[in-house]
Amino acid sequence: FKEPLRVVVSGAAGQISYSGLLSKLLNGDCFGRDTPIELRLLEIPPAVRACEGVVKELHDCAFPLLKDIKITTEADEAFDGVDYAFLVGAFPRKKGMERSDLLQRNKDIFVKQGKSLNRFGKETTKVVVVGNPANTNALICSEYAHSLPKKNFSCMSRLDHNRTISQVAKHTGATHVKNCCIFGNHSPTMVPVVEPATLETKEGLTVAADCLLTSVSKEMITDTVRQRGSEIIAFRGLSSALSAAKAAVDHVKDWASGTQPGEFVSMGVCSDGSYGVPEGLFSSYPVVCKGGEWSIVHGLGLSEAQKEAIEISAKELLKEAEMVL
Numbered sequence: 001f002k003e004p005l006r007v008v009v010s011g012a013a014g015q016i017s018y019s020g021l022l023s024k025l026l027n028g029d030c031f032g033r034d035t036p037i038e039l040r041l042l043e044i045p046p047a048v049r050a051c052e053g054v055v056k057e058l059h060d061c062a063f064p065l066l067k068d069i070k071i072t073t074e075a076d077e078a079f080d081g082v083d084y085a086f087l088v089g090a091f092p093r094k095k096g097m098e099r100s101d102l103l104q105r106n107k108d109i110f111v112k113q114g115k116s117l118n119r120f121g122k123e124t125t126k127v128v129v130v131g132n133p134a135n136t137n138a139l140i141c142s143e144y145a146h147s148l149p150k151k152n153f154s155c156m157s158r159l160d161h162n163r164t165i166s167q168v169a170k171h172t173g174a175t176h177v178k179n180c181c182i183f184g185n186h187s188p189t190m191v192p193v194v195e196p197a198t199l200e201t202k203e204g205l206t207v208a209a210d211c212l213l214t215s216v217s218k219e220m221i222t223d224t225v226r227q228r229g230s231e232i233i234a235f236r237g238l239s240s241a242l243s244a245a246k247a248a249v250d251h252v253k254d255w256a257s258g259t260q261p262g263e264f265v266s267m268g269v270c271s272d273g274s275y276g277v278p279e280g281l282f283s284s285y286p287v288v289c290k291g292g293e294w295s296i297v298h299g300l301g302l303s304e305a306q307k308e309a310i311e312i313s314a315k316e317l318l319k320e321a322e323m324v325l
């Protein structure tokens with residue numbers, strides 16, 4: 001067995017944590033079956049009792065990798081010596097609430113958590129923000145955790161990425177789709193891109209997805225991916241949780257142990273100015289990961305319409321950043 005990893009999950013009593021994030025972590029799906037985990041569950045006081053129930057269930061699963069588990073409502077305590085932080089807890093948008101109110105409520109949460117990470121995190125601590133508005137929350141958190149490198153912060157666009165992969169597979173009848181990607185904000189302005197994707201046909205041949213997709217099917221894929229979150233809410237009465245938990249694990253697994261050769265995935269990371277997104281904003285990009293580091297895939301060919309759509313999403317990110325910084 002390797003040395004244990006200390007992993008923080010905020011919002012640990014919520015749907016995403018319960019729908020698989022915690023169990024996948026303890027099953028070894030993220031960091032491997034040889035890595036014990038010390039879990040720190042960060043919650044707010046009203047959710048502590050529910051969180052205690054979750055902990056009882058985790059014990060009942062008898063995961064061999066569960067080394068230690070603690071619930072806390074104190075960010076300082078949670079982040080002390082943290083290796084990986086899944087920041088899932090956020091203030092939900094309520095009826096009648098403006099987006100600016102939502103940004104402000106979440107700003108307070110992520111300023112506090114950023115300051116704690118600044119004091120108690122490590123040079124190597126890696127953070128993924130899942131709680132919405134994820135991109136701007138990641139920006140805030142990283143700004144207030146200035147002693148940690150910016151590259152240690154990310155936000156989740158992997159669910160949008162996985163949805164795109166799945167839609168391409170559906171429209172082509174193929175399997176093993178890879179190298180789709182998402183640009184921009186995790187919002188309806190996001191820009192799914194399918195042109196670089198490859199897939200395996202039923203006959204086992206690897207071909208460019210673009211050969212099998214019409215412009216109509218590409219538009220349908222973009223619309224479906226952009227509206228999928230609302231569609232799930234309309235059917236379930238609750239937002240995506242099972243797929244979000246899987247995506248969070250995919251995101252961190254690839255970050256920690258590397259993407260497959262010849263494959264890129266989507267992560268929300270600090271922009272280097274490429275593809276027209278202003279430097280410093282947290283935008284989704286195609287990335288490859290190696291040795292625990294992500295790097296943006298540069299030079300993908302995009303259409304004028306895609307470049308314009310990325311510009312619109314970047315403007316939205318800029319506006320959000322101006323509201324909170």
Ligand code: NAX
Nearest residue numbers: 011013014015016042043047089090130131132134156244
């Ligand atoms: P839930 O409302 O089920 O759970 C949220 C949990 O966070 C609650 O237990 C609450 O007590 C806790 N919480 C609130 N404020 C906190 C704080 N300051 N510190 C610690 N915990 C706190 O939401 P759930 O369905 O689990 O979703 C969590 C977040 O993920 C939401 O913001 C949601 O919008 C966002 N999502 C992001 C996605 C993405 O792709 N980036 C997709 C899924 C999801 O919609």
